[in-house]
Amino acid sequence: NNLKTENxxxxxxxxxxxxxxxxxxxxxxxxxxxxxxxxxxxxxxxYGIEKFYNEKLTPGGDIKLTIDQNLQAQSEQMLQKLIEEYxxxxxxxxxxxxxxxxxxxxxxxxxxxxxxxxxxxxKNFLNPAVQYVYEPGSVFxxxxxxxxxxxxxxxxxxxxxxxxSVTLNGKTIKNWDEKAYGKVTMTNVIERSINxxxxxxxxxxxxxxxxxxxKKFGFAQKTDIDLPDEANxxxxxxxxxxxxxxxxxxxxxxxxxxxTPLQLVNAFSAIANGGLLMKxxxxxxxxxxxxxxxxxxxxxxxxxxxxxxxxxxxxxxxIPSYRVAGKTGTAQIPNFQTGGYTEEFIHSYVGFxxxxxPRFVILIK
Numbered sequence: 001n002n003l004k005t006e007n008x009x010x011x012x013x014x015x016x017x018x019x020x021x022x023x024x025x026x027x028x029x030x031x032x033x034x035x036x037x038x039x040x041x042x043x044x045x046x047y048g049i050e051k052f053y054n055e056k057l058t059p060g061g062d063i064k065l066t067i068d069q070n071l072q073a074q075s076e077q078m079l080q081k082l083i084e085e086y087x088x089x090x091x092x093x094x095x096x097x098x099x100x101x102x103x104x105x106x107x108x109x110x111x112x113x114x115x116x117x118x119x120x121x122x123k124n125f126l127n128p129a130v131q132y133v134y135e136p137g138s139v140f141x142x143x144x145x146x147x148x149x150x151x152x153x154x155x156x157x158x159x160x161x162x163x164x165s166v167t168l169n170g171k172t173i174k175n176w177d178e179k180a181y182g183k184v185t186m187t188n189v190i191e192r193s194i195n196x197x198x199x200x201x202x203x204x205x206x207x208x209x210x211x212x213x214x215k216k217f218g219f220a221q222k223t224d225i226d227l228p229d230e231a232n233x234x235x236x237x238x239x240x241x242x243x244x245x246x247x248x249x250x251x252x253x254x255x256x257x258x259x260t261p262l263q264l265v266n267a268f269s270a271i272a273n274g275g276l277l278m279k280x281x282x283x284x285x286x287x288x289x290x291x292x293x294x295x296x297x298x299x300x301x302x303x304x305x306x307x308x309x310x311x312x313x314x315x316x317x318x319i320p321s322y323r324v325a326g327k328t329g330t331a332q333i334p335n336f337q338t339g340g341y342t343e344e345f346i347h348s349y350v351g352f353x354x355x356x357x358p359r360f361v362i363l364i365k
Contacts, residue, residue, distance in 0.1 A: 001195050002027050013032075015337060019033065019043070019050075019114075020032040020115060021113075021114040021115050021174065024113050024114075024115065025076070025111045025112065025113055026069075026072060026073060026076065027067060027106065027126040028048075028111045028112050028113065028114050029047075029048060029106065029108045029125075029126075029128070029129065030048050030049060030065075030067065030106045030127070030227070030282065031048045031050060032045060032046060032047030032048020032049055032050040032051050032114070032125070032127075032228075033045075033046060033047060033048070033050055033112060033114035033125075034046070034050050034057075034323075035086075035117060035118050042203050045057060045058070046125075047125045047126075047127070047228065048127060048227065048228070049063060049065070049227070049282065050268070051228045052226055052227055052228045052266070053226075053283070059234060062132055063283055064283070064284040064285060065282050065283065065284055066068050066097075066102035066103055066104060066282050066283070066284045066286075067103065067104060067105065067106065067282065068095075068104045068105065070102070070318050071095055071104050071105045072104075072105045072106070075093040075095065075105045075166070076093075076107045076109070077108040077113070078093065078364075079091050079092075079093055079107055079108075079109045079364075080109060082364070083109055084088075086347070087173045089107070089110050090108070090110055090128065091109055091364070091365055092107065092108050092109075092128050092129050092132070092261045092363070092364075092365045093105060093107040093361050093362070093363065093364050093365070094106055094107075094129055094261055094262060094265045094362070094363045095361070096265050096266065096269050096280060096350065096361045096362075097359065097360065097361075098156055098269035098270075098272035098273040098278070098358050098359075098360075098361045099273050099278075100278065100282045100288040101269065101278030101279050101288055101289070102267070102280070102281055102282075102284075102286075102288070103225070103280055103281065103282050104360070105355040106127075106129050108128045108129055108280070109125050110125065110261055111124065112124045112125065121346060126229075126268075127227060127229075128261065128262070129261045130223075130225060130227050130229075130230045130231065130260055130261075130262045131229055131230065131231050131260070132231070132260060132261065133233050133234065133257065133258040133259065133260055134259065134261075134327055134331070134333075134346055134365075135254060135255050135256065135257065135258060135259075135331045135332075135333075135334065135346070136254040136257070136259050136264055136331060136348060137253065137254040137255065137329035137330050137331025137332075137346065137348065138176075138193045138195075138198075138253055138254055138327065138328060138329040138330060138331075139244055139254060139264065139275075139328070139329030139348050139349070139350045140198075140251075140252070140253060140254030140257070140329070141189070141190055141193065141198045141213070141253055141254070141326050141327065141329050142190060142254070142268075142303050142306065142307055143213075143217055143267060143271075144198050144202055144205075144210070144252045144253070144299070145186060145189075145190060145201060145303055145306060146213075146217075146294075146295050146299055146303045147209065147210060147213035147295075148186070148201045148202075148204060148205050148216075148302070149207055149295075149297040149299045149302050149303065150213070150294075150296065150299045151205055151211070151213070152203070153204040153205045154186055154204050154205075155186070155302075156185065156186050156302055156305065156306055157185050157186070157187070158185065158186045158201075158204075159180065159183060159184070159185055160183075160184055160185075160186070160189065160196075160197050160200045160201075161183055162175075162180055162181040162182060162183075162184055162194060162196050162197060163180050163196070164178070164179060164181075164196070165180075165196065166196050166199050166200075166249070167245070168199075168245045168246040168249050169244045169245060169246040171246050173195055173196060173246075173249060173250065174195065175194055175195050175196060175197075176193060176195060176330065181194055181197075181341060184197060186201060186306070186352075187305075187306050187309055187343070189201070190306040190307065190309070190310050190327065191306075191309055191313045191314070192311045192313075193310075193327075193328065195253045198252040198253040199249040199252050199253070201252060202248055202249060202251070202252035203249075207238075207243070207245075207248050210237065210238075210252070211238050211239075211248075212249060214235055214238075214251075215235070216255070216277070216294045217265055217267040217270060217277065217294055218266055218267055218270075218277055219233055219235055219257065219259055219263055219267070220232060220233050220234055220239075221233075222237040223262055223263060223266050223279065223280050224279055225246025225262060225279075225280045225281060225282065226270055226281050226282055226283050226286070226325075227282065228358050230260070230262075231260050233235050233257075233258050233259045233260050233263055234257070235251075235258075235318065237251070237256045237257065238251060238257070254329060254331060255331060255332070261363055261365050262280060264348075264350065264363055265272050265350065265361055265362075265363040266278070266280050268350050268361050268363070269352075269361045270294045270295070270300075270354065271295070271304060271307075271325075271352075272300075272304070272325070272352040272358040272361050273295055273300075273351060273358070274297040274300045275293050275295040275297055275299065275300045276288070276290050276291075276292075276293055276294070277291040277292050277293075277294050278290060278291065279291055304325045307325035307326055307327055307351070307355075308323050308324065308325045308355050310325075310326060310327055311324045311325065311326045311351070314328070316328055316349070317349065317351050319353065322353055322354050322355075322356035323353070323354055323356060324339075324351055324353040324354075324355060325351060325352050325353070325355045325358075326349060326350065326351025326352070326354075327340065327349070327350055327351070328347075328348075328349055329346075329347070329348040329349070329350070330345050330346070330347055330348075331345065331346045331348075332344070332345060333345065333346060346361065346365065347365070348364065348365040349362075349363070349364045350362070350363050
């Protein structure tokens with residue numbers, strides 16, 4: 001302080017604040033970072049919470065998050081293991097509380113260290129949970145069933161005779177295991193993930209109603225989560241004037257439609273909580289807000305039962321002494337150069353537990 005009073009020529013004192021992220025990589029996509037780029041020479045929130053709540057955080061304000069630190073850390077570890085095991089290029093885990101819409105975990109890989117962000121490629125800073133759009137595959141089937149039950153087009157006991165394939169517009173849809181299952185119920189269709197059964201369900205529902213309910217579940221629109229630059233996803237193939245039966249058929253099992261991981265987990269929260277689409281959020285001071293009722297409580301219970309049965313039959317994600325509702329999904333990755341699909345896959349799992357009064361809805365992609 002003496003220097004200030006001395007007023008020595010050529011010596012100046014400046015205070016400058018720096019950001020430090022004590023947990024290094026943990027939740028990096030969610031937090032984003034404060035930094036400079038071509039546009040800003042003074043530090044500013046550039047991604048994530050730092051960007052979205054920049055005005056409050058810049059003067060030193062606090063934001064309390066809904067994120068559970070334990071769940072976040074466990075999820076990030078699990079994601080790393082899965083990526084190594086499957087030699088994957090990346091992945092996402094989201095955990096949502098279905099009754100409120102609050103996000104308890106938002107984990108993505110590859111991630112980055114916000115303290116040394118310049119060492120990571122810029123593409124790593126984008127938050128795949130809200131900015132990455134992909135074809136979800138079979139995890140979509142319970143949403144098709146929910147629509148069918150809600151509109152009165154079918155029940156979980158509706159019988160379908162599966163010949164193993166269905167041909168529409170000159171294109172043949174087969175089951176993932178290339179089997180023909182014969183006489184099956186809609187519950188069996190979910191248990192064994194029968195593509196042709198989902199196609200049959202969609203046909204009973206009809207194109208207009210099917211599209212209407214996909215919109216009701218929140219697809220092709222932002223969830224309005226308090227994070228920057230959220231993507232819309234797309235139902236363009238169902239909206240075009242010359243949309244064909246094959247487009248609606250493949251959409252029934254999640255091919256050809258594009259969603260964000262957040263949209264998907266949020267739609268399943270509407271099944272888990274008894275039919276309400278909630279607005280997802282990460283700021284703990286936010287009040288829960290209902291967007292709309294999508295399906296009735298009765299429909300939600302029926303679909304939950306179908307998903308519980310799928311877990312019990314497949315023994316995937318079963319937890320002793322808990323009833324778990326869940327659905328696997330494998331989607332072929334489109335070939336953006338030539339059209340059609342590649343031999344690469346996106347694997348996802350959506351589930352919630354305990355099935356009777358769900359606390360957690362979890363998406364692993």
